[in-house]
Amino acid sequence: MFKAAIIQQSFTRDIKFNTEKCAENIKIAAKNGAKLIALSELHNSLYFCQSEDVSIFDLAEEIPGKSTEFFGKLAQDLNVVLVLSLFERRARGLYHNTAVVVERTGEVAGIFRKMHIPEDPSFYEKFYFAPGDLGFKPIATSLGKIGVLVCWDQWYPEAARIMALNGAEILIYPTAIGWDPNDSLDEKNRQLDAWITIQRSHGIANALPVLSINRAGLEKGHNNEGCGIDFWGHSFIAGSQGEFLARSTDQNETILYAEINYSQIDRTRNIWPFLRDRRIDFYADLLKRFGG
Numbered sequence: 001m002f003k004a005a006i007i008q009q010s011f012t013r014d015i016k017f018n019t020e021k022c023a024e025n026i027k028i029a030a031k032n033g034a035k036l037i038a039l040s041e042l043h044n045s046l047y048f049c050q051s052e053d054v055s056i057f058d059l060a061e062e063i064p065g066k067s068t069e070f071f072g073k074l075a076q077d078l079n080v081v082l083v084l085s086l087f088e089r090r091a092r093g094l095y096h097n098t099a100v101v102v103e104r105t106g107e108v109a110g111i112f113r114k115m116h117i118p119e120d121p122s123f124y125e126k127f128y129f130a131p132g133d134l135g136f137k138p139i140a141t142s143l144g145k146i147g148v149l150v151c152w153d154q155w156y157p158e159a160a161r162i163m164a165l166n167g168a169e170i171l172i173y174p175t176a177i178g179w180d181p182n183d184s185l186d187e188k189n190r191q192l193d194a195w196i197t198i199q200r201s202h203g204i205a206n207a208l209p210v211l212s213i214n215r216a217g218l219e220k221g222h223n224n225e226g227c228g229i230d231f232w233g234h235s236f237i238a239g240s241q242g243e244f245l246a247r248s249t250d251q252n253e254t255i256l257y258a259e260i261n262y263s264q265i266d267r268t269r270n271i272w273p274f275l276r277d278r279r280i281d282f283y284a285d286l287l288k289r290f291g292g
Contacts (some may be wrong), residue, residue: 005034030078038083041176043092050221060089076106110139114150138168162200178231207268
């Protein structure tokens with residue numbers, strides 16, 4: 001049993017300011033007893049995928065690299081496990097949207113490269129990121145096996161299920177999702193409700209706690225183009241039956257805390273034995289793009 005914290009915050013064009021702000025919030029969370037602390041998607045910069053601009057590739061970094069060194073020292077000093085989200089430069093011309101789990105020793109425990117890459121207005125991620133190639137494998141840490149999935153991955157039940165089948169004890173979703181400021185209020189509410197519901201359903205179907213960490217506030221793109229994205233916040237921590245353990249109900253900056261107890265996984269799976277009753281002998285159609 002341990003305390004987890006997720007950090008919902010806004011960001012600026014100043015990468016140094018952003019990283020220092022993240023660090024200060026991590027220190028606050030650690031002071032309040034958190035042992036596992038997670039940040040939102042691509043937390044070092046603005047969400048730059050609102051347009052296609054080759055100059056933005058200069059923001060990418062190697063892993064291990066500058067950010068893992070900076071946050072690794074912080075993790076070691078504070079004796080915490082951190083979940084980061086970085087723009088990875090794997091090689092010249094090859095980049096990924098990559099989550100990094102840093103152990104409390106300061107070492108990189110493992111990485112997850114975002115598997116599902118969206119391509120929508122203001123979310124031009126296929127221009128920047130190659131799809132992940134590491135599969136859905138949890139990362140072993142001193143706080144258990146952490147199943148990290150990134151943003152668009154959160155809509156896919158297959159991703160959460162495979163993480164669970166591979167032994168994940170918790171699902172963590174660093175996220176950057178928001179509204180088009182021109183959307184109607186009804187549309188905004190439908191999108192937000194769907195986003196919360198789908199992630200809670202992954203926790204329920206797999207009897208795992210879920211941490212979902214979103215950005216907060218309106219951001220214009222890297223070149224100040226368009227009307228921007230209104231990142232809706234509403235980060236939350238849910239238990240293994242989908243119950244809210246901690247929840248933001250707005251776009252304000254906040255740190256959310258919850259006690260995580262892995263024994264609840266056993267209890268929930270014993271009363272709801274979904275894994276026992278899976279019909280794996282009839283799931284072959286999942287390997288098809290569409291149709292029977």
